[in-house]
Amino acid sequence: MTTPAPLLPSAHAKDGALYLDNAATSWPKPPGVAQAMSYFLDEVGANPGRSGHRMSIEAARIVYAAREAVAALFGAPDPLRVIFGLNITDGLNLALHGLLKPGDHVITSSMEHNAVMRPLNDLQQRGVVYTRVACQADGTLYPALVEQAIRPNTRLIVLNQASNVCGTLLPVREVGRIARQKGLLYLVDTAQSAGVIPVDLEKDSIDLLAFTGHKSLYGPMGTGGLVIGPRVDPSELFTLRQGGTGSRSEREVQPDFCPDRFESGTPNAVGLAGLLAALKWLQAQGVAQIQTHKEALCAALLEGLVNIPGVIVYGPRDASRQTATVGFNIQGVEPSEVGLRLDEEHNILCRVGLHCAPAAHQTLGTFPGGCVRFSLGTFNTLADVRQAVAAVRELAGEAK
């Protein structure tokens, strides 16, 4: 008798609610993630890298394995340059505040999240200047416009790889080529792309890669950070977080080597144990296979939504040019009302509003009203998509 294959986790909660908010955080998590975290707490437990005993070394081994798994995913040559922090916002802040000095010029796009725009606007108060290159109404960016924005004092290009509002994929590789040719540093925000499409430090010419563990890497919240490429000298990157690292304890100055320079204090080792399990699962599945599955779901969702009278879908509306995140509105109905009725009447959970990205909404023409966002995960099915489309059709029909 053969053992039946384990069932994939369902994207329906115990009360039946359908979860379509994976761009905020993925749910459910793959098999093994919760168990790895529970194992860490119950069996490993000790502080990684702080003591020389067996339990501490085992904890450090798990954190190091997570570092290696992140490096492997992004084609990073040195796992010690994978810096773990609170989340991707933390990684972006380290890159932007750590690198930029008064007089520096930065180029970014009009599809950025506030995780980039808020640090940039703060830095602007201190003498850093930025240019926001305008994207098209579907979020598309022309790389030539980025090249035209380069000035003699341009130091960095920072780009969001995929929009968190409407899924538009930005031309990361093409812009990377421009950055490399012009000798500029290149920071990429992979919040919505890591684990969704292949991202590679070398092939994409990325110098600083900010990542999150809890979205499409399928790990727990509180994991993420920054991968530092070989062209960046860590000693030139300032960090606000200084303190105990478990290394060079005789010295009262911050170490200059990675990852210790940027990782003071006890890390979220429990979360990283979960992230490691998630990355092993992701590697076994293959990003390409997940991409194929989600592209098919996205195509079905787009086809369903664009054919409903009174529904406006934002972004490329082409599953090959976007992630499985779809922004839309029902004419004449506030997004907040759509969200509430999807939750209460149709048992569908999604995000509505401005999604922490006012610039992107201005680009798409949805500011300040915002939009409704369905974001699919790898555990969603075609049946889930049909349920979502039927619910929107019903709400749009009632709105007439």
Add this chain to the structure above:
Amino acid sequence: MSVEYAVILVDSTSHALHIEKLLGSRGLACKLIPVPRHLGSDCGVCVRILKQDVQTIQTLLSEQKIVFQSIEGL
């Protein structure tokens, strides 16, 4: 005859784990232990290896461009 050891002193636990993994993949015996007090004031760990492997490991580390502080006899 008792086994003779040496230790590789490193910057951090992450560096020690990096080396542990490399040596393990080449079938070279090693163990992470606290840094002996007479070799450093650090609170971290170092990589204990067999004295007979020192030459091989030194060559391997330099080939692989692995950063370490020094190799000391015990």
